[in-house]
Amino acid sequence: MQDKNIQQPAVNIEISEETAEGIYSNLAIISHSNAEFVVDFIRLMPNVPKAKVKARIIITPQHAKRLLFALKDNVQKYEQQFGKIDEQEQQLPPMNFNTPPAQA
Numbered sequence: 001m002q003d004k005n006i007q008q009p010a011v012n013i014e015i016s017e018e019t020a021e022g023i024y025s026n027l028a029i030i031s032h033s034n035a036e037f038v039v040d041f042i043r044l045m046p047n048v049p050k051a052k053v054k055a056r057i058i059i060t061p062q063h064a065k066r067l068l069f070a071l072k073d074n075v076q077k078y079e080q081q082f083g084k085i086d087e088q089e090q091q092l093p094p095m096n097f098n099t100p101p102a103q104a
Contacts, residue, residue, distance in 0.1 A: 023054045037064040 025041035032038065041055040059067065079085060 025054055027051070032061070032064075036060060 025043055027042040027044050029040045030037060037059050039057045040053045042051050043054050044051045
């Protein structure tokens with residue numbers, strides 16, 4: 001069992017200017033295996049039939065669970081400050097992942 005009085009060393013996190021600009025995404029697709037979660041961030045544009053993955057993040061199941069809790073906590077804080085987020089249904093076009101059809 002870990003002693004709660006022992007302080008963890010501080011982590012100095014740096015971010016490049018390019019990364020700090022961010023990438024806009026309006027769709028995330030999540031898949032997983034027994035060892036990792038893969039989150040693809042995609043930007044869909046109106047009347048454009050093709051969309052590209054703008055970023056792919058691969059994390060462990062443990063990090064995925066921590067991300068889930070962190071997102072839940074942040075959404076709750078956001079809604080307390082700005083009001084409830086509207087969850088209206090968004091119609092997405094059919095998606096083609098350019099993978100060959102499965103064969104048995």
